Amino acid sequence: MGFQTDAIHAGQEPDPSTGAIMTPIYQTSTYVQESLGKHKGYEYSRTKNPTRSALEKNIAVLEKGKHGIAFASGLSAISALMGLLSQGDHVVCTSNVYGGTFRQFDKIYTRYGLEFSFVDTSDSDQIRAALRKNTKMIFVETPTNPMLTLTSLDEVAGIAKEHGLISVVDNTFMSPYFQNPLTHGIDIVIHSTTKYLNGHSDIVGGILVLSDKDLADKLYFLQNAVGAVPGPQDCFLVLRSTKTLALRMREHEKNANAVAAYLEKSPKVEKVYYPGLTGHPQHELAKKQMRGFGGMVSFELGTLERAKAFAESVRIFALAESLGGVESLVDHPAIMTHASVPIGERLKFGLTDGLIRLSVGIEDEEDLLQDIENALKAVK
Numbered sequence: 153m154g155f156q157t158d159a160i161h162a163g164q165e166p167d168p169s170t171g172a173i174m175t176p177i178y179q180t181s182t183y184v185q186e187s188l189g190k191h192k193g194y195e196y197s198r199t200k201n202p203t204r205s206a207l208e209k210n211i212a213v214l215e216k217g218k219h220g221i222a223f224a225s226g227l228s229a230i231s232a233l234m235g236l237l238s239q240g241d242h243v244v245c246t247s248n249v250y251g252g253t254f255r256q257f258d259k260i261y262t263r264y265g266l267e268f269s270f271v272d273t274s275d276s277d278q279i280r281a282a283l284r285k286n287t288k289m290i291f292v293e294t295p296t297n298p299m300l301t302l303t304s305l306d307e308v309a310g311i312a313k314e315h316g317l318i319s320v321v322d323n324t325f326m327s328p329y330f331q332n333p334l335t336h337g338i339d340i341v342i343h344s345t346t347k348y349l350n351g352h353s354d355i356v357g358g359i360l361v362l363s364d365k366d367l368a369d370k371l372y373f374l375q376n377a378v379g380a381v382p383g384p385q386d387c388f389l390v391l392r393s394t395k396t397l398a399l400r401m402r403e404h405e406k407n408a409n410a411v412a413a414y415l416e417k418s419p420k421v422e423k424v425y426y427p428g429l430t431g432h433p434q435h436e437l438a439k440k441q442m443r444g445f446g447g448m449v450s451f452e453l454g455t456l457e458r459a460k461a462f463a464e465s466v467r468i469f470a471l472a473e474s475l476g477g478v479e480s481l482v483d484h485p486a487i488m489t490h491a492s493v494p495i496g497e498r499l500k501f502g503l504t505d506g507l508i509r510l511s512v513g514i515e516d517e518e519d520l521l522q523d524i525e526n527a528l529k530a531v532k
Protein backbone atom coordinates (compact mmCIF):
# COMPACT_ATOMS: atom_id res chain seq x y z
CA MET A 153 0.00 0.00 0.00
CA GLY A 154 1.03 3.60 -0.49
CA PHE A 155 1.95 5.82 2.43
CA GLN A 156 -1.35 7.70 2.55
CA THR A 157 -3.47 4.56 2.35
CA ASP A 158 -1.46 3.04 5.20
CA ALA A 159 -1.62 6.28 7.20
CA ILE A 160 -5.40 6.25 7.04
CA HIS A 161 -6.08 2.53 7.42
CA ALA A 162 -3.19 0.61 9.00
CA GLY A 163 -4.01 -0.75 12.45
CA GLN A 164 -7.63 0.35 12.24
CA GLU A 165 -10.78 -1.72 11.80
CA PRO A 166 -14.38 -0.55 12.30
CA ASP A 167 -15.16 -1.05 16.00
CA PRO A 168 -16.51 -4.63 16.34
CA SER A 169 -19.30 -3.67 18.76
CA THR A 170 -20.81 -0.69 16.88
CA GLY A 171 -19.12 -0.33 13.51
CA ALA A 172 -17.68 3.08 14.53
CA ILE A 173 -15.18 3.94 11.78
CA MET A 174 -12.88 5.73 14.23
CA THR A 175 -11.06 3.59 16.78
CA PRO A 176 -12.80 4.51 20.08
CA ILE A 177 -10.98 6.01 23.04
CA TYR A 178 -11.00 2.93 25.27
CA GLN A 179 -10.94 4.91 28.50
CA THR A 180 -10.62 1.89 30.77
CA SER A 181 -8.01 0.55 33.15
CA THR A 182 -9.18 -3.05 33.26
CA TYR A 183 -11.15 -5.65 31.27
CA VAL A 184 -13.69 -8.21 32.46
CA GLN A 185 -12.53 -11.79 31.95
CA GLU A 186 -14.99 -14.44 30.75
CA SER A 187 -13.60 -17.04 33.08
CA LEU A 188 -10.37 -17.60 34.98
CA GLY A 189 -7.49 -16.98 32.59
CA LYS A 190 -9.85 -16.50 29.61
CA HIS A 191 -9.90 -12.97 28.13
CA LYS A 192 -9.92 -11.14 24.79
CA GLY A 193 -6.21 -10.25 24.84
CA TYR A 194 -6.62 -7.30 27.19
CA GLU A 195 -6.18 -7.59 30.97
CA TYR A 196 -4.91 -4.24 32.26
CA SER A 197 -4.26 -0.99 30.38
CA ARG A 198 -0.63 -0.49 31.42
CA THR A 199 0.07 -3.75 29.59
CA LYS A 200 -2.25 -3.25 26.62
CA ASN A 201 -5.07 -0.94 25.53
CA PRO A 202 -6.98 -1.20 22.21
CA THR A 203 -6.59 2.51 21.28
CA ARG A 204 -2.87 2.27 21.98
CA SER A 205 -2.59 -1.01 20.03
CA ALA A 206 -4.15 0.68 16.97
CA LEU A 207 -1.67 3.57 17.18
CA GLU A 208 1.30 1.23 17.66
CA LYS A 209 0.34 -0.80 14.61
CA ASN A 210 -0.32 2.31 12.51
CA ILE A 211 3.06 3.95 13.14
CA ALA A 212 4.92 0.63 12.86
CA VAL A 213 3.55 0.26 9.32
CA LEU A 214 4.46 3.86 8.40
CA GLU A 215 8.03 3.28 9.64
CA LYS A 216 8.31 -0.03 7.72
CA GLY A 217 8.71 -1.96 10.99
CA LYS A 218 6.88 -4.89 12.58
CA HIS A 219 6.46 -3.60 16.13
CA GLY A 220 5.44 -0.21 17.53
CA ILE A 221 5.78 0.42 21.25
CA ALA A 222 4.21 3.65 22.49
CA PHE A 223 5.26 5.77 25.46
CA ALA A 224 4.04 8.80 27.39
CA SER A 225 6.77 11.03 25.84
CA GLY A 226 9.74 10.87 23.51
CA LEU A 227 12.07 10.93 26.49
CA SER A 228 10.31 8.00 28.20
CA ALA A 229 10.74 6.03 24.95
CA ILE A 230 14.47 6.82 25.07
CA SER A 231 14.58 5.87 28.74
CA ALA A 232 13.05 2.47 27.86
CA LEU A 233 15.89 1.99 25.36
CA MET A 234 18.40 2.51 28.15
CA GLY A 235 16.66 -0.39 29.91
CA LEU A 236 18.14 -2.67 27.24
CA LEU A 237 21.60 -1.89 28.67
CA SER A 238 23.36 -2.92 31.87
CA GLN A 239 25.84 -1.30 34.20
CA GLY A 240 29.20 -0.83 32.48
CA ASP A 241 27.79 -0.70 28.95
CA HIS A 242 28.88 2.09 26.61
CA VAL A 243 26.87 4.14 24.09
CA VAL A 244 28.19 6.22 21.19
CA CYS A 245 25.86 9.16 20.68
CA THR A 246 25.54 12.12 18.28
CA SER A 247 27.12 15.17 19.97
CA ASN A 248 24.43 17.64 18.86
CA VAL A 249 21.66 15.37 20.16
CA TYR A 250 18.29 16.70 21.47
CA GLY A 251 18.99 18.57 24.73
CA GLY A 252 16.65 16.40 26.81
CA THR A 253 18.31 13.24 25.51
CA PHE A 254 21.74 14.59 26.47
CA ARG A 255 20.45 15.57 29.91
CA GLN A 256 18.93 12.10 30.50
CA PHE A 257 22.12 10.30 29.48
CA ASP A 258 24.50 12.71 31.23
CA LYS A 259 22.58 13.39 34.45
CA ILE A 260 20.74 10.10 35.07
CA TYR A 261 22.15 7.08 33.26
CA THR A 262 25.81 7.84 33.97
CA ARG A 263 24.84 7.51 37.67
CA TYR A 264 23.67 3.98 36.87
CA GLY A 265 27.06 3.08 35.45
CA LEU A 266 26.34 3.54 31.74
CA GLU A 267 29.05 5.31 29.73
CA PHE A 268 28.47 7.72 26.84
CA SER A 269 30.73 9.20 24.17
CA PHE A 270 29.26 12.20 22.36
CA VAL A 271 30.86 12.46 18.92
CA ASP A 272 30.17 14.01 15.52
CA THR A 273 28.44 10.99 13.98
CA SER A 274 28.32 12.70 10.56
CA ASP A 275 31.97 11.53 10.38
CA SER A 276 31.95 7.71 10.57
CA ASP A 277 35.67 7.70 11.50
CA GLN A 278 34.70 9.44 14.72
CA ILE A 279 32.13 6.72 15.44
CA ARG A 280 34.71 3.99 14.84
CA ALA A 281 37.31 5.79 16.98
CA ALA A 282 34.83 6.03 19.87
CA LEU A 283 34.03 2.29 19.96
CA ARG A 284 35.19 0.42 23.06
CA LYS A 285 35.11 -3.21 24.17
CA ASN A 286 31.95 -2.47 26.17
CA THR A 287 30.12 -0.48 23.45
CA LYS A 288 26.57 -1.84 23.02
CA MET A 289 24.64 0.90 21.22
CA ILE A 290 25.00 3.70 18.66
CA PHE A 291 22.38 6.43 19.17
CA VAL A 292 22.06 8.87 16.28
CA GLU A 293 19.89 11.85 15.48
CA THR A 294 19.69 12.83 11.82
CA PRO A 295 19.21 15.58 10.88
CA THR A 296 20.25 17.17 14.17
CA ASN A 297 18.51 19.89 16.09
CA PRO A 298 19.08 22.79 15.46
CA MET A 299 22.11 22.51 13.13
CA LEU A 300 20.46 20.11 10.65
CA THR A 301 23.61 18.03 10.25
CA LEU A 302 23.10 14.59 8.71
CA THR A 303 24.57 11.22 9.61
CA SER A 304 24.71 8.45 7.02
CA LEU A 305 22.15 5.79 7.97
CA ASP A 306 23.91 3.16 5.82
CA GLU A 307 27.25 3.78 7.54
CA VAL A 308 25.80 3.63 11.06
CA ALA A 309 23.90 0.42 10.24
CA GLY A 310 27.10 -1.05 8.74
CA ILE A 311 29.26 -0.23 11.77
CA ALA A 312 26.59 -1.57 14.15
CA LYS A 313 26.29 -4.86 12.23
CA GLU A 314 30.05 -5.29 12.00
CA HIS A 315 30.46 -4.88 15.78
CA GLY A 316 27.21 -6.48 17.00
CA LEU A 317 25.78 -3.21 18.36
CA ILE A 318 22.19 -1.98 18.57
CA SER A 319 21.69 1.00 16.23
CA VAL A 320 19.07 3.60 17.13
CA VAL A 321 17.93 6.61 15.10
CA ASP A 322 15.84 9.48 16.43
CA ASN A 323 13.68 10.17 13.36
CA THR A 324 11.55 12.92 14.94
CA PHE A 325 12.70 15.67 12.54
CA MET A 326 11.94 13.86 9.29
CA SER A 327 8.90 11.79 10.34
CA PRO A 328 8.29 8.47 8.55
CA TYR A 329 7.01 10.42 5.54
CA PHE A 330 10.50 11.62 4.60
CA GLN A 331 12.83 9.02 6.11
CA ASN A 332 12.66 5.34 7.13
CA PRO A 333 15.87 4.36 8.96
CA LEU A 334 14.82 0.69 9.33
CA THR A 335 15.00 0.26 5.55
CA HIS A 336 18.70 1.20 5.80
CA GLY A 337 19.37 -1.57 8.33
CA ILE A 338 18.97 0.51 11.50
CA ASP A 339 17.59 -1.60 14.38
CA ILE A 340 15.30 0.81 16.23
CA VAL A 341 13.60 4.12 15.38
CA ILE A 342 12.45 6.50 18.09
CA HIS A 343 9.99 9.36 17.63
CA SER A 344 8.75 12.11 19.83
CA THR A 345 5.14 11.90 18.56
CA THR A 346 4.71 15.30 20.22
CA LYS A 347 6.18 16.78 17.02
CA TYR A 348 5.23 16.00 13.40
CA LEU A 349 3.41 12.70 14.00
CA ASN A 350 0.80 14.41 16.15
CA GLY A 351 1.43 17.78 14.55
CA HIS A 352 -1.25 19.79 16.36
CA SER A 353 0.68 20.82 19.49
CA ASP A 354 -1.88 19.23 21.80
CA ILE A 355 -0.22 16.12 23.27
CA VAL A 356 3.19 14.83 24.45
CA GLY A 357 4.10 11.29 23.38
CA GLY A 358 6.76 8.92 22.08
CA ILE A 359 7.12 5.64 20.21
CA LEU A 360 9.74 3.04 19.31
CA VAL A 361 9.51 1.07 16.06
CA LEU A 362 11.54 -2.01 15.16
CA SER A 363 11.33 -5.37 13.41
CA ASP A 364 13.54 -7.67 15.50
CA LYS A 365 11.31 -9.93 17.60
CA ASP A 366 13.76 -10.50 20.49
CA LEU A 367 14.47 -6.80 20.93
CA ALA A 368 10.75 -6.01 20.63
CA ASP A 369 9.91 -8.55 23.36
CA LYS A 370 12.45 -6.90 25.65
CA LEU A 371 10.99 -3.47 24.93
CA TYR A 372 7.37 -4.61 25.44
CA PHE A 373 8.55 -6.01 28.77
CA LEU A 374 10.13 -2.65 29.66
CA GLN A 375 7.03 -0.72 28.51
CA ASN A 376 4.90 -2.74 30.92
CA ALA A 377 7.45 -3.15 33.70
CA VAL A 378 8.41 0.55 33.88
CA GLY A 379 4.95 1.74 32.89
CA ALA A 380 5.45 5.11 31.14
CA VAL A 381 2.52 4.46 28.81
CA PRO A 382 0.38 7.05 27.00
CA GLY A 383 -3.30 7.39 27.88
CA PRO A 384 -5.96 6.31 25.36
CA GLN A 385 -7.08 9.87 24.58
CA ASP A 386 -3.55 10.89 23.62
CA CYS A 387 -3.24 7.75 21.47
CA PHE A 388 -6.51 8.64 19.75
CA LEU A 389 -5.25 12.15 18.96
CA VAL A 390 -2.01 10.89 17.41
CA LEU A 391 -3.95 8.29 15.41
CA ARG A 392 -6.25 11.08 14.18
CA SER A 393 -3.15 13.06 13.16
CA THR A 394 -1.19 10.44 11.24
CA LYS A 395 -4.07 10.38 8.72
CA THR A 396 -2.95 13.81 7.48
CA LEU A 397 0.81 13.37 8.03
CA ALA A 398 1.60 13.21 4.31
CA LEU A 399 -0.44 16.34 3.52
CA ARG A 400 1.08 18.26 6.41
CA MET A 401 4.66 17.22 5.66
CA ARG A 402 4.34 18.30 2.03
CA GLU A 403 3.10 21.75 3.11
CA HIS A 404 5.75 22.07 5.84
CA GLU A 405 8.40 21.31 3.28
CA LYS A 406 7.05 23.61 0.57
CA ASN A 407 6.99 26.51 3.04
CA ALA A 408 10.40 25.63 4.54
CA ASN A 409 11.95 25.57 1.07
CA ALA A 410 10.54 29.03 0.37
CA VAL A 411 11.68 30.37 3.75
CA ALA A 412 15.20 28.94 3.34
CA ALA A 413 15.51 30.41 -0.16
CA TYR A 414 14.26 33.80 1.07
CA LEU A 415 16.66 33.87 4.02
CA GLU A 416 19.58 32.85 1.81
CA LYS A 417 19.04 35.97 -0.31
CA SER A 418 18.79 38.38 2.63
CA PRO A 419 21.99 40.41 3.22
CA LYS A 420 21.17 40.44 6.96
CA VAL A 421 21.44 36.64 7.24
CA GLU A 422 24.98 35.24 7.51
CA LYS A 423 24.20 31.57 7.03
CA VAL A 424 21.19 29.32 6.45
CA TYR A 425 21.04 25.69 7.58
CA TYR A 426 18.55 23.62 5.56
CA PRO A 427 19.34 20.24 3.94
CA GLY A 428 17.29 21.19 0.87
CA LEU A 429 19.68 23.99 -0.09
CA THR A 430 22.24 22.92 -2.70
CA GLY A 431 24.87 24.69 -0.57
CA HIS A 432 24.16 22.45 2.46
CA PRO A 433 27.36 20.38 2.97
CA GLN A 434 25.35 17.14 3.00
CA HIS A 435 22.75 17.98 0.36
CA GLU A 436 23.72 14.89 -1.67
CA LEU A 437 23.40 12.58 1.34
CA ALA A 438 20.05 14.23 2.15
CA LYS A 439 18.79 13.45 -1.36
CA LYS A 440 20.01 9.88 -1.00
CA GLN A 441 18.54 8.91 2.37
CA MET A 442 15.54 11.23 2.69
CA ARG A 443 12.53 11.71 0.40
CA GLY A 444 12.31 15.39 1.31
CA PHE A 445 14.03 17.96 3.48
CA GLY A 446 11.49 18.65 6.21
CA GLY A 447 10.15 21.79 7.82
CA MET A 448 12.99 22.95 10.08
CA VAL A 449 15.22 25.87 9.08
CA SER A 450 17.99 27.46 11.18
CA PHE A 451 19.93 30.62 10.37
CA GLU A 452 22.67 32.82 11.75
CA LEU A 453 22.14 36.50 12.47
CA GLY A 454 25.59 37.14 14.00
CA THR A 455 24.80 38.46 17.47
CA LEU A 456 22.39 37.94 20.35
CA GLU A 457 20.96 41.46 19.84
CA ARG A 458 20.14 40.79 16.21
CA ALA A 459 18.65 37.36 16.96
CA LYS A 460 16.57 38.88 19.78
CA ALA A 461 15.31 41.66 17.49
CA PHE A 462 14.16 39.07 14.95
CA ALA A 463 12.56 36.68 17.46
CA GLU A 464 10.64 39.53 19.10
CA SER A 465 9.48 41.11 15.84
CA VAL A 466 7.81 38.20 14.08
CA ARG A 467 4.03 38.14 14.46
CA ILE A 468 2.88 34.87 12.86
CA PHE A 469 5.88 32.79 14.04
CA ALA A 470 5.18 32.29 17.76
CA LEU A 471 8.10 32.47 20.20
CA ALA A 472 7.91 29.00 21.74
CA GLU A 473 9.79 25.74 22.29
CA SER A 474 8.78 22.54 20.49
CA LEU A 475 8.29 22.04 16.75
CA GLY A 476 6.39 20.10 14.13
CA GLY A 477 2.95 21.59 14.72
CA VAL A 478 0.80 23.16 12.01
CA GLU A 479 1.61 26.63 13.37
CA SER A 480 4.99 28.30 12.75
CA LEU A 481 7.31 28.73 15.72
CA VAL A 482 10.52 30.66 16.30
CA ASP A 483 13.13 29.48 18.79
CA HIS A 484 16.37 30.97 20.08
CA PRO A 485 18.20 27.70 20.82
CA ALA A 486 21.00 29.16 23.00
CA ILE A 487 18.54 30.70 25.48
CA MET A 488 15.53 28.40 25.02
CA THR A 489 15.72 24.77 23.84
CA HIS A 490 19.46 24.25 24.21
CA ALA A 491 20.16 26.27 27.38
CA SER A 492 21.30 23.09 29.14
CA VAL A 493 24.10 22.48 26.61
CA PRO A 494 27.38 23.96 27.96
CA ILE A 495 28.49 26.98 25.89
CA GLY A 496 31.86 25.39 24.99
CA GLU A 497 30.04 22.34 23.63
CA ARG A 498 27.44 24.22 21.63
CA LEU A 499 29.90 26.63 20.01
CA LYS A 500 31.81 23.58 18.70
CA PHE A 501 28.92 22.69 16.43
CA GLY A 502 27.90 26.24 15.53
CA LEU A 503 25.10 26.81 18.03
CA THR A 504 25.90 30.48 18.62
CA ASP A 505 24.02 33.29 20.37
CA GLY A 506 23.02 34.62 16.94
CA LEU A 507 21.32 31.41 15.83
CA ILE A 508 17.56 31.28 15.18
CA ARG A 509 15.58 28.08 14.56
CA LEU A 510 12.26 28.12 12.73
CA SER A 511 9.67 25.35 12.78
CA VAL A 512 7.91 26.33 9.58
CA GLY A 513 4.18 25.66 9.79
CA ILE A 514 1.54 25.20 7.12
CA GLU A 515 0.11 28.73 7.01
CA ASP A 516 0.09 30.55 3.65
CA GLU A 517 3.60 30.89 2.24
CA GLU A 518 3.15 34.61 1.36
CA ASP A 519 2.16 35.44 4.93
CA LEU A 520 5.17 33.66 6.39
CA LEU A 521 7.61 35.37 4.00
CA GLN A 522 6.01 38.75 4.74
CA ASP A 523 6.35 38.13 8.48
CA ILE A 524 10.05 37.28 8.06
CA GLU A 525 10.63 40.32 5.85
CA ASN A 526 9.06 42.60 8.47
CA ALA A 527 11.05 41.04 11.32
CA LEU A 528 14.33 41.35 9.40
CA LYS A 529 13.71 45.11 9.17
CA ALA A 530 14.08 45.23 12.95
CA VAL A 531 17.51 43.56 12.71
CA LYS A 532 20.06 46.38 12.71
Ligand SMILES: *Cc1c(COP(=O)(O)O)cnc(C)c1O
Pocket residue numbers: 225226227228250252253293297322324325344345346347356357358
Ligand atom coordinates in the same frame (compact mmCIF):
# COMPACT_ATOMS: atom_id res chain seq x y z
C1 LIG B 1 11.11 16.71 21.43
C2 LIG B 1 12.15 15.74 21.05
C3 LIG B 1 12.46 14.65 21.89
C4 LIG B 1 11.80 14.44 23.22
O1 LIG B 1 10.47 14.16 23.12
P1 LIG B 1 9.35 14.57 24.22
O2 LIG B 1 8.10 14.09 23.60
O3 LIG B 1 9.43 16.05 24.41
O4 LIG B 1 9.72 13.82 25.47
C5 LIG B 1 13.43 13.77 21.45
N1 LIG B 1 14.08 13.96 20.27
C6 LIG B 1 13.81 14.99 19.47
C7 LIG B 1 14.56 15.14 18.19
C8 LIG B 1 12.85 15.93 19.83
O5 LIG B 1 12.60 16.97 19.02
